[in-house]
Amino acid sequence: MAKNRLQLKQQLASIPIHNARIRETPDTDGTLVVEVDLTYKGLLRFMYRGLKLRTTRRYRLDGLGLEVYRMIDGIKSFEVLIDEFANKNRLTFFEGRAFLMQYLQMLMQKGLVAIGIPNSQLLRPSPLREPS
Amino acid sequence: MQIIRRHHIHAIAWHHIKSAVPADWEATAYSVEERLGRLEFSDRSGVRGLFSWEPCKREPDTETMMLSFLRSRESGVPDTHPADLKTRMVGEFKLGFARAGSPCQAICYRPERKTLLRWIFPDAQEDRLTSVYCPILQSCVPNGGSPREYRLFGINVSVPADYEIEQMNVFPANVRMLFESKSKQRLVIRRWGLPELILGGMDLAAFYEKFLRSEGAIVIKVQDGLTWRGMPALHALYHARGEHQMDRFMGHLWKNGAALLWHDTTEKRIYSIEQIGPPESLLLDPEKVVIAHG
Numbered sequence: 001m002a003k004n005r006l007q008l009k010q011q012l013a014s015i016p017i018h019n020a021r022i023r024e025t026p027d028t029d030g031t032l033v034v035e036v037d038l039t040y041k042g043l044l045r046f047m048y049r050g051l052k053l054r055t056t057r058r059y060r061l062d063g064l065g066l067e068v069y070r071m072i073d074g075i076k077s078f079e080v081l082i083d084e085f086a087n088k089n090r091l092t093f094f095e096g097r098a099f100l101m102q103y104l105q106m107l108m109q110k111g112l113v114a115i116g117i118p119n120s121q122l123l124r125p126s127p128l129r130e131p132s
Numbered sequence: 133m134q135i136i137r138r139h140h141i142h143a144i145a146w147h148h149i150k151s152a153v154p155a156d157w158e159a160t161a162y163s164v165e166e167r168l169g170r171l172e173f174s175d176r177s178g179v180r181g182l183f184s185w186e187p188c189k190r191e192p193d194t195e196t197m198m199l200s201f202l203r204s205r206e207s208g209v210p211d212t213h214p215a216d217l218k219t220r221m222v223g224e225f226k227l228g229f230a231r232a233g234s235p236c237q238a239i240c241y242r243p244e245r246k247t248l249l250r251w252i253f254p255d256a257q258e259d260r261l262t263s264v265y266c267p268i269l270q271s272c273v274p275n276g277g278s279p280r281e282y283r284l285f286g287i288n289v290s291v292p293a294d295y296e297i298e299q300m301n302v303f304p305a306n307v308r309m310l311f312e313s314k315s316k317q318r319l320v321i322r323r324w325g326l327p328e329l330i331l332g333g334m335d336l337a338a339f340y341e342k343f344l345r346s347e348g349a350i351v352i353k354v355q356d357g358l359t360w361r362g363m364p365a366l367h368a369l370y371h372a373r374g375e376h377q378m379d380r381f382m383g384h385l386w387k388n389g390a391a392l393l394w395h396d397t398t399e400k401r402i403y404s405i406e407q408i409g410p411p412e413s414l415l416l417d418p419e420k421v422v423i424a425h426g
Protein backbone atom coordinates (compact mmCIF):
# COMPACT_ATOMS: atom_id res chain seq x y z
CA MET A 1 0.00 0.00 0.00
CA ALA A 2 2.81 2.39 0.88
CA LYS A 3 4.06 2.25 -2.71
CA ASN A 4 0.72 3.61 -3.92
CA ARG A 5 0.89 6.71 -1.71
CA LEU A 6 1.43 9.89 -3.64
CA GLN A 7 4.52 12.00 -3.15
CA LEU A 8 3.90 15.52 -1.95
CA LYS A 9 4.86 16.97 -5.35
CA GLN A 10 2.50 14.61 -7.17
CA GLN A 11 -0.27 15.44 -4.74
CA LEU A 12 0.18 19.18 -5.24
CA ALA A 13 0.32 18.88 -9.02
CA SER A 14 -2.87 16.77 -9.18
CA ILE A 15 -5.98 18.40 -10.64
CA PRO A 16 -9.41 17.80 -9.12
CA ILE A 17 -12.27 17.75 -11.65
CA HIS A 18 -16.03 17.59 -11.24
CA ASN A 19 -17.77 14.41 -12.26
CA ALA A 20 -19.24 15.42 -15.63
CA ARG A 21 -22.36 13.31 -15.06
CA ILE A 22 -23.58 14.98 -11.89
CA ARG A 23 -26.59 17.27 -12.01
CA GLU A 24 -26.43 20.53 -10.07
CA THR A 25 -29.51 22.40 -8.86
CA PRO A 26 -29.01 25.69 -6.98
CA ASP A 27 -31.50 26.07 -4.14
CA THR A 28 -33.20 29.29 -3.03
CA ASP A 29 -31.32 29.30 0.31
CA GLY A 30 -27.94 29.61 -1.44
CA THR A 31 -27.08 25.93 -1.14
CA LEU A 32 -26.39 23.64 -4.06
CA VAL A 33 -28.02 20.24 -4.53
CA VAL A 34 -25.93 17.79 -6.53
CA GLU A 35 -27.26 14.49 -7.79
CA VAL A 36 -24.98 11.65 -8.73
CA ASP A 37 -25.79 8.32 -10.44
CA LEU A 38 -25.04 5.28 -8.36
CA THR A 39 -23.19 2.29 -9.78
CA TYR A 40 -23.41 -1.20 -8.38
CA LYS A 41 -20.78 -3.91 -8.56
CA GLY A 42 -20.96 -7.71 -8.77
CA LEU A 43 -24.33 -9.38 -8.86
CA LEU A 44 -26.07 -6.18 -7.82
CA ARG A 45 -25.16 -4.77 -11.23
CA PHE A 46 -27.78 -7.05 -12.78
CA MET A 47 -30.25 -7.09 -9.93
CA TYR A 48 -30.54 -3.50 -8.74
CA ARG A 49 -33.51 -2.72 -10.97
CA GLY A 50 -35.37 -5.83 -9.88
CA LEU A 51 -34.60 -5.08 -6.24
CA LYS A 52 -35.73 -1.49 -6.80
CA LEU A 53 -32.52 -0.10 -5.31
CA ARG A 54 -32.00 3.62 -5.64
CA THR A 55 -30.20 4.74 -8.80
CA THR A 56 -29.19 8.24 -7.72
CA ARG A 57 -28.08 9.98 -4.55
CA ARG A 58 -28.39 13.66 -3.66
CA TYR A 59 -26.10 15.82 -1.58
CA ARG A 60 -26.63 19.37 -0.38
CA LEU A 61 -23.49 21.55 -0.31
CA ASP A 62 -23.31 24.78 1.67
CA GLY A 63 -20.86 27.15 3.39
CA LEU A 64 -17.18 26.33 3.10
CA GLY A 65 -17.92 23.01 1.39
CA LEU A 66 -19.76 24.74 -1.42
CA GLU A 67 -17.03 27.36 -1.64
CA VAL A 68 -14.40 24.68 -2.19
CA TYR A 69 -16.62 22.78 -4.63
CA ARG A 70 -17.00 25.96 -6.72
CA MET A 71 -13.23 26.54 -6.68
CA ILE A 72 -12.72 23.28 -8.58
CA ASP A 73 -12.71 24.14 -12.28
CA GLY A 74 -10.70 21.28 -13.79
CA ILE A 75 -7.78 23.63 -14.48
CA LYS A 76 -6.48 24.62 -11.05
CA SER A 77 -4.09 22.18 -9.44
CA PHE A 78 -4.44 21.06 -5.83
CA GLU A 79 -1.60 23.44 -4.93
CA VAL A 80 -3.40 26.44 -6.44
CA LEU A 81 -6.61 25.46 -4.64
CA ILE A 82 -4.72 25.21 -1.33
CA ASP A 83 -3.17 28.65 -1.84
CA GLU A 84 -6.54 30.24 -2.65
CA PHE A 85 -8.29 28.55 0.26
CA ALA A 86 -5.47 29.27 2.73
CA ASN A 87 -5.14 32.93 1.70
CA LYS A 88 -8.85 33.54 1.95
CA ASN A 89 -9.13 31.97 5.39
CA ARG A 90 -5.72 33.05 6.76
CA LEU A 91 -4.54 29.46 7.18
CA THR A 92 -1.04 28.14 6.72
CA PHE A 93 -0.23 26.05 3.66
CA PHE A 94 -0.28 22.74 5.54
CA GLU A 95 -3.50 23.62 7.39
CA GLY A 96 -5.17 24.40 4.08
CA ARG A 97 -3.77 21.22 2.56
CA ALA A 98 -5.09 19.06 5.40
CA PHE A 99 -8.57 20.62 5.17
CA LEU A 100 -8.82 20.33 1.41
CA MET A 101 -7.39 16.83 1.30
CA GLN A 102 -9.98 15.58 3.77
CA TYR A 103 -12.80 17.31 1.95
CA LEU A 104 -11.72 16.20 -1.54
CA GLN A 105 -11.36 12.64 -0.29
CA MET A 106 -14.97 12.80 0.88
CA LEU A 107 -16.14 14.26 -2.43
CA MET A 108 -14.25 11.50 -4.27
CA GLN A 109 -15.83 8.77 -2.17
CA LYS A 110 -19.25 10.18 -2.97
CA GLY A 111 -18.45 10.29 -6.67
CA LEU A 112 -18.69 14.08 -7.04
CA VAL A 113 -15.05 14.71 -7.89
CA ALA A 114 -12.20 12.82 -9.54
CA ILE A 115 -8.50 13.59 -9.26
CA GLY A 116 -6.14 13.69 -12.24
CA ILE A 117 -2.63 12.67 -11.18
CA PRO A 118 0.35 13.74 -13.31
CA ASN A 119 3.02 11.30 -14.44
CA SER A 120 5.31 10.51 -11.50
CA GLN A 121 8.33 10.20 -13.83
CA LEU A 122 8.31 13.95 -14.34
CA LEU A 123 8.58 14.73 -10.66
CA ARG A 124 11.91 14.65 -8.86
CA PRO A 125 11.84 13.18 -5.32
CA SER A 126 13.08 15.21 -2.34
CA PRO A 127 16.32 14.05 -0.63
CA LEU A 128 14.64 13.84 2.77
CA ARG A 129 11.49 11.92 3.64
CA GLU A 130 8.39 13.84 2.67
CA PRO A 131 5.35 14.37 4.88
CA SER A 132 2.50 12.06 3.95
CA MET B 133 27.06 36.77 5.69
CA GLN B 134 23.58 37.41 4.37
CA ILE B 135 20.96 37.19 7.08
CA ILE B 136 17.32 36.29 6.39
CA ARG B 137 15.23 39.44 6.67
CA ARG B 138 13.09 39.80 9.76
CA HIS B 139 9.73 39.51 7.96
CA HIS B 140 10.90 36.32 6.27
CA ILE B 141 11.38 34.43 9.50
CA HIS B 142 9.29 33.27 12.38
CA ALA B 143 10.43 32.48 15.87
CA ILE B 144 10.18 29.01 17.28
CA ALA B 145 10.86 27.89 20.82
CA TRP B 146 10.67 24.35 22.13
CA HIS B 147 12.56 22.04 24.43
CA HIS B 148 16.22 23.14 24.57
CA ILE B 149 16.20 25.88 21.91
CA LYS B 150 14.82 29.17 20.78
CA SER B 151 15.46 29.84 17.13
CA ALA B 152 14.12 31.44 13.96
CA VAL B 153 13.24 29.59 10.77
CA PRO B 154 12.06 30.85 7.35
CA ALA B 155 8.44 32.00 7.39
CA ASP B 156 7.29 29.32 4.94
CA TRP B 157 8.64 26.49 7.08
CA GLU B 158 5.91 24.83 9.08
CA ALA B 159 6.28 22.26 11.83
CA THR B 160 4.91 19.00 10.43
CA ALA B 161 5.99 16.64 13.23
CA TYR B 162 6.79 17.20 16.87
CA SER B 163 7.68 15.45 20.11
CA VAL B 164 6.41 16.53 23.50
CA GLU B 165 8.95 14.68 25.63
CA GLU B 166 11.82 16.82 26.91
CA ARG B 167 14.32 13.96 27.21
CA LEU B 168 14.30 12.81 23.59
CA GLY B 169 12.49 13.95 20.50
CA ARG B 170 12.45 15.97 17.33
CA LEU B 171 10.75 18.69 15.36
CA GLU B 172 10.30 18.39 11.62
CA PHE B 173 9.89 21.45 9.41
CA SER B 174 8.54 21.35 5.87
CA ASP B 175 7.57 23.72 3.15
CA ARG B 176 5.56 22.87 0.05
CA SER B 177 8.54 21.16 -1.56
CA GLY B 178 9.00 18.69 1.28
CA VAL B 179 10.97 18.36 4.49
CA ARG B 180 13.38 21.28 4.91
CA GLY B 181 14.87 20.64 8.33
CA LEU B 182 14.85 18.29 11.29
CA PHE B 183 15.80 19.37 14.77
CA SER B 184 16.37 16.64 17.33
CA TRP B 185 17.50 16.35 20.93
CA GLU B 186 18.69 13.33 22.84
CA PRO B 187 20.46 12.53 26.10
CA CYS B 188 24.20 11.98 25.78
CA LYS B 189 26.49 11.28 28.76
CA ARG B 190 29.64 12.79 27.30
CA GLU B 191 30.65 14.87 24.31
CA PRO B 192 30.52 12.68 21.21
CA ASP B 193 32.98 12.51 18.32
CA THR B 194 30.99 14.78 16.05
CA GLU B 195 32.98 14.05 12.88
CA THR B 196 32.45 10.30 13.18
CA MET B 197 28.74 10.92 13.75
CA MET B 198 28.59 13.14 10.66
CA LEU B 199 30.38 10.56 8.53
CA SER B 200 28.13 7.71 9.58
CA PHE B 201 25.11 9.94 8.97
CA LEU B 202 26.28 10.81 5.45
CA ARG B 203 27.10 7.17 4.66
CA SER B 204 23.64 6.10 5.76
CA ARG B 205 21.91 8.87 3.78
CA GLU B 206 23.86 8.76 0.54
CA SER B 207 23.20 5.43 -1.07
CA GLY B 208 24.54 4.90 -4.58
CA VAL B 209 27.36 7.48 -4.32
CA PRO B 210 31.04 6.76 -3.53
CA ASP B 211 31.73 6.21 0.17
CA THR B 212 32.40 9.43 2.08
CA HIS B 213 35.95 9.53 3.45
CA PRO B 214 36.94 11.60 6.48
CA ALA B 215 38.95 13.89 4.19
CA ASP B 216 35.76 14.71 2.20
CA LEU B 217 34.04 16.09 5.27
CA LYS B 218 33.94 19.87 5.43
CA THR B 219 33.11 21.34 8.83
CA ARG B 220 32.71 24.82 10.25
CA MET B 221 31.44 26.30 13.49
CA VAL B 222 28.20 28.28 13.17
CA GLY B 223 27.06 29.70 16.48
CA GLU B 224 27.07 26.85 18.98
CA PHE B 225 26.78 24.23 16.24
CA LYS B 226 29.39 22.35 14.26
CA LEU B 227 28.09 22.10 10.71
CA GLY B 228 29.36 19.33 8.46
CA PHE B 229 28.76 18.18 4.89
CA ALA B 230 30.66 16.25 2.25
CA ARG B 231 29.71 17.77 -1.07
CA ALA B 232 27.29 20.31 -2.54
CA GLY B 233 23.80 18.84 -2.66
CA SER B 234 24.43 16.19 -0.03
CA PRO B 235 22.50 16.35 3.25
CA CYS B 236 24.22 18.26 6.02
CA GLN B 237 24.14 17.98 9.74
CA ALA B 238 24.87 20.43 12.55
CA ILE B 239 25.66 19.15 16.03
CA CYS B 240 25.84 20.90 19.40
CA TYR B 241 26.56 19.28 22.75
CA ARG B 242 25.28 20.95 25.90
CA PRO B 243 27.39 19.49 28.73
CA GLU B 244 25.42 21.20 31.52
CA ARG B 245 22.25 19.29 30.51
CA LYS B 246 24.08 16.33 28.94
CA THR B 247 22.05 16.80 25.80
CA LEU B 248 22.97 16.46 22.16
CA LEU B 249 21.19 18.78 19.74
CA ARG B 250 21.16 18.20 15.99
CA TRP B 251 19.85 19.95 12.94
CA ILE B 252 19.65 18.04 9.65
CA PHE B 253 19.11 19.85 6.36
CA PRO B 254 18.49 18.14 3.01
CA ASP B 255 20.96 19.87 0.69
CA ALA B 256 24.28 21.54 1.37
CA GLN B 257 24.19 24.02 -1.54
CA GLU B 258 26.40 27.00 -0.74
CA ASP B 259 23.63 29.57 -1.30
CA ARG B 260 21.23 27.73 1.00
CA LEU B 261 23.95 27.27 3.62
CA THR B 262 24.64 30.99 3.64
CA SER B 263 21.13 32.34 3.32
CA VAL B 264 19.08 29.78 5.27
CA TYR B 265 20.90 27.17 7.33
CA CYS B 266 23.64 29.30 8.90
CA PRO B 267 21.19 32.03 10.03
CA ILE B 268 19.03 29.32 11.63
CA LEU B 269 22.01 27.87 13.49
CA GLN B 270 23.19 31.33 14.53
CA SER B 271 19.76 32.19 15.88
CA CYS B 272 19.70 29.12 18.19
CA VAL B 273 19.94 29.98 21.86
CA PRO B 274 19.18 27.82 24.91
CA ASN B 275 15.57 27.84 26.07
CA GLY B 276 16.21 27.37 29.76
CA GLY B 277 15.66 29.22 32.99
CA SER B 278 12.38 30.70 34.03
CA PRO B 279 10.13 31.67 32.37
CA ARG B 280 10.57 29.28 29.45
CA GLU B 281 9.14 29.99 26.02
CA TYR B 282 7.15 27.69 23.79
CA ARG B 283 6.43 28.88 20.25
CA LEU B 284 5.04 26.39 17.80
CA PHE B 285 1.93 26.02 15.62
CA GLY B 286 1.03 29.68 16.20
CA ILE B 287 0.90 29.39 19.99
CA ASN B 288 3.44 31.67 21.69
CA VAL B 289 3.62 31.36 25.45
CA SER B 290 6.06 31.95 28.25
CA VAL B 291 5.59 29.79 31.35
CA PRO B 292 7.50 29.33 34.62
CA ALA B 293 10.10 26.54 34.50
CA ASP B 294 8.10 24.27 36.81
CA TYR B 295 5.33 24.05 34.18
CA GLU B 296 5.94 21.12 31.88
CA ILE B 297 4.18 20.40 28.65
CA GLU B 298 2.04 17.32 29.24
CA GLN B 299 -0.04 16.97 26.09
CA MET B 300 -0.37 18.53 22.71
CA ASN B 301 -3.00 17.99 20.05
CA VAL B 302 -2.47 19.42 16.60
CA PHE B 303 -5.26 19.26 14.06
CA PRO B 304 -5.63 21.58 11.07
CA ALA B 305 -6.42 25.00 12.51
CA ASN B 306 -7.07 23.51 15.94
CA VAL B 307 -4.16 23.33 18.37
CA ARG B 308 -4.16 22.57 22.08
CA MET B 309 -1.20 22.67 24.46
CA LEU B 310 -1.57 21.46 28.03
CA PHE B 311 0.99 22.38 30.67
CA GLU B 312 1.03 21.17 34.24
CA SER B 313 3.05 22.56 37.12
CA LYS B 314 4.73 20.53 39.86
CA SER B 315 1.93 21.67 42.18
CA LYS B 316 -0.64 20.23 39.69
CA GLN B 317 -1.95 23.50 38.27
CA ARG B 318 -3.12 23.01 34.72
CA LEU B 319 -2.76 25.52 31.94
CA VAL B 320 -4.40 24.90 28.58
CA ILE B 321 -3.81 27.11 25.55
CA ARG B 322 -5.98 26.68 22.48
CA ARG B 323 -5.88 28.19 19.02
CA TRP B 324 -8.61 27.74 16.45
CA GLY B 325 -8.75 28.84 12.82
CA LEU B 326 -11.78 29.34 10.53
CA PRO B 327 -13.70 31.29 13.21
CA GLU B 328 -16.96 31.46 11.21
CA LEU B 329 -17.02 27.69 10.99
CA ILE B 330 -16.06 27.23 14.65
CA LEU B 331 -18.63 29.72 15.93
CA GLY B 332 -21.35 28.37 13.65
CA GLY B 333 -23.46 31.52 14.01
CA MET B 334 -23.06 31.70 17.82
CA ASP B 335 -21.47 34.62 19.63
CA LEU B 336 -18.19 34.12 21.50
CA ALA B 337 -19.88 33.69 24.90
CA ALA B 338 -22.39 31.07 23.74
CA PHE B 339 -19.69 29.19 21.87
CA TYR B 340 -17.24 29.14 24.74
CA GLU B 341 -19.78 28.24 27.39
CA LYS B 342 -20.90 25.31 25.25
CA PHE B 343 -17.30 24.34 24.60
CA LEU B 344 -16.26 24.40 28.27
CA ARG B 345 -19.30 22.28 29.17
CA SER B 346 -18.33 19.77 26.52
CA GLU B 347 -14.92 19.58 28.20
CA GLY B 348 -16.58 18.62 31.49
CA ALA B 349 -16.44 22.04 33.18
CA ILE B 350 -19.24 23.55 35.25
CA VAL B 351 -19.46 27.10 33.99
CA ILE B 352 -20.18 29.55 36.81
CA LYS B 353 -19.94 32.90 35.07
CA VAL B 354 -19.15 34.25 31.63
CA GLN B 355 -18.33 37.92 31.36
CA ASP B 356 -18.76 38.98 27.77
CA GLY B 357 -18.03 42.22 25.91
CA LEU B 358 -14.46 42.69 27.16
CA THR B 359 -11.42 43.58 25.15
CA TRP B 360 -7.97 42.08 25.62
CA ARG B 361 -5.00 43.67 23.88
CA GLY B 362 -7.53 45.48 21.70
CA MET B 363 -9.37 42.32 20.66
CA PRO B 364 -12.90 41.17 21.53
CA ALA B 365 -12.63 38.90 24.55
CA LEU B 366 -14.50 37.25 27.37
CA HIS B 367 -13.64 35.96 30.80
CA ALA B 368 -15.12 32.78 32.28
CA LEU B 369 -15.07 31.19 35.72
CA TYR B 370 -15.63 27.47 36.03
CA HIS B 371 -15.35 24.42 38.26
CA ALA B 372 -13.99 21.09 37.13
CA ARG B 373 -13.41 17.71 38.64
CA GLY B 374 -9.97 17.39 40.26
CA GLU B 375 -7.44 15.56 38.17
CA HIS B 376 -5.13 14.05 40.76
CA GLN B 377 -5.17 11.32 43.35
CA MET B 378 -8.02 11.59 45.86
CA ASP B 379 -9.61 14.55 44.08
CA ARG B 380 -10.17 12.42 41.03
CA PHE B 381 -11.19 9.36 43.03
CA MET B 382 -13.64 11.21 45.27
CA GLY B 383 -14.91 13.50 42.54
CA HIS B 384 -13.89 16.66 44.41
CA LEU B 385 -14.31 19.81 42.40
CA TRP B 386 -11.56 22.30 41.77
CA LYS B 387 -13.34 25.62 42.01
CA ASN B 388 -10.80 28.13 40.82
CA GLY B 389 -11.03 27.63 37.06
CA ALA B 390 -10.49 30.83 35.10
CA ALA B 391 -10.45 31.21 31.35
CA LEU B 392 -9.86 33.98 28.90
CA LEU B 393 -10.94 33.77 25.28
CA TRP B 394 -10.16 36.33 22.61
CA HIS B 395 -10.81 36.65 18.92
CA ASP B 396 -7.99 37.99 16.80
CA THR B 397 -10.08 39.25 13.88
CA THR B 398 -7.05 40.32 11.85
CA GLU B 399 -5.40 36.95 12.13
CA LYS B 400 -8.79 35.16 11.89
CA ARG B 401 -8.01 33.03 14.94
CA ILE B 402 -9.70 32.40 18.26
CA TYR B 403 -7.45 31.79 21.26
CA SER B 404 -8.21 30.69 24.77
CA ILE B 405 -6.22 30.18 27.93
CA GLU B 406 -7.72 28.05 30.70
CA GLN B 407 -6.25 27.56 34.15
CA ILE B 408 -7.33 25.47 37.10
CA GLY B 409 -5.59 23.84 40.04
CA PRO B 410 -5.96 22.39 43.52
CA PRO B 411 -7.54 24.74 46.12
CA GLU B 412 -5.37 27.70 47.16
CA SER B 413 -3.19 27.46 44.06
CA LEU B 414 -2.13 30.69 42.41
CA LEU B 415 -2.99 31.03 38.74
CA LEU B 416 -0.75 32.74 36.22
CA ASP B 417 -1.43 36.15 34.72
CA PRO B 418 -2.42 35.68 31.04
CA GLU B 419 -0.66 38.97 30.25
CA LYS B 420 2.61 37.35 31.25
CA VAL B 421 1.88 33.96 29.73
CA VAL B 422 0.80 34.95 26.23
CA ILE B 423 3.58 36.49 24.17
CA ALA B 424 2.31 39.34 22.02
CA HIS B 425 2.80 39.05 18.25
CA GLY B 426 5.55 40.93 16.51
